[in-house]
Amino acid sequence: MSANASAAELLATVERSPQAVAVHDRVAWVDLFAPDGRVEDPVGSRPHIGRAAIERFYDTFIGPNDIVFHVDHDVVRGATVFRDLVLDTTMSTGVTLHVPMHLRYDLTRVGSEWKIARLYAHWELPVMVGQLLAAGGRGLAAATKLAPQLLGNQGIGGAVGFSRGFLRVGAAGKRAATGLLEAAGRGDVAGVRAVLSSGAVVEWPAGSDVGHAEFVKRVRGLEVGKTIAAGRFVTVSVRTPTGRGIAELEVDGRRVVALRGFVAED
Template sequence: MSANASAAELLATVERSPQAVAVHDRAAWVDLFAPDGRVEDPVGSRPHIGRAAIERFYDTFIGPNDIVFHVDHDVVLGAGVYRDLTLDTTMSTGVTLRVPMHLRYDLTQVGGEWKIGRLYAHWELPVMVAQLLGAGGRGLGAAVKLAPQLLGNQGVGGALGFARGFRRVGAAGKRAATGLLEAAGRGDVAGVRAVLSPRAVVEWPVGSDVGHAEFVKRVRGLEVGKTIAAGRFVTVSVRTPTERGIAELEVDGRRVVALRGFVAEDRTVH
């Protein structure tokens, strides 16, 4: 199978997710996952593992709503797809939330078919809640309806697990991540080293370990775009003179302990 055919198959598998969501096809959506599939949505919350848990996730967060995916860019690397997008979620009361997001799909083959092994949804729960509460009566009504759905489908433990999504690296973590990338973009190796922890993992692209100087050389001219803090991770839409994709940084305090570039050739560059 050619590399291009493989990439096309992976993208086709991923694209079946918004297709199933659009027509509220619960079975088709859940069937996209491997038997031991894992959904972490948002990253930092308690994961949903296995078919039954993923069905309950669907019933709580997808089924009652109308969801539209606005995809800006996809990166396919190995057996994974990283999607840069915005999600419009219209809840039962009519309020629509617009959520910037990075979706990471780690795919695996099961019985000769591509399935989603892991789904990591990077988005900011506090931002979504602020939108909901700022939407007036319809937003408040949606929040009131969501609470019993959450408790009924997920139980108290699941509701508390979802609330873990509020714990993020926050503004300081974002500044550390974007500061590192901006330093790299202007060729400042010392600035990069000042933010990296002593044993930090740097892969650019993911799977390719590089030293600090080589990393800076590869990303000279990098531009920082959409930035999301979820759990202990910061994800950043990035562009270099030749590549485009998403940088995934794991942050501990104000230091970056891992940096992975999910980037590929930018075909819009001529």
């Protein structure tokens, strides 16, 4: 934990985001971010950096919709809050999307206040599109309305940047990530090493480098839960003998190049 923050302070800052979204308070939501704040939503898409870009992000994806956060679990590690949740988004045509997510908030102090420096939204864009298509006419109408909003607020470059969210490590990346974690849960050091790239970063907990054997020792008995592939990352809800958390794995092909465990601090 940062010497200058408590978990309660950081969680209170993060919780102001769904509060502002619920009442459609654009100014309050944008004010949560640092002046050079960054939103990557979904992870892998082109980021929105700075106040003006974040305002346009709000106008495109938040303002026109009714959004409810169903938070299952929060983890605070250093100045990072990682949320395990499902987001219900009701679009103007009445279609509601249920999107499993992991939201990572990296916070920074600006003056006397905590602000969001970076927001990384891990969710699967193809899953959302699939829900829209499955919703029939209302889903098609919602997609038809979103397209001009996206172009109007983000421009062609922004629309193309958003579509980069379709590029993910996919099923192979998920198998690599979950295979590594399942091997660790079994106590299989060799199985873990078989998935890690040469020189892979292993931090468990995040910010604390550990060797492969020590990592396996710490997480033996780990259980794998919700798994999300976004961009080059796979995030996994995990349960270990010491509690719940979120594992963040960076994947290149079928190899894991970085593993960080966001678990509660002692």
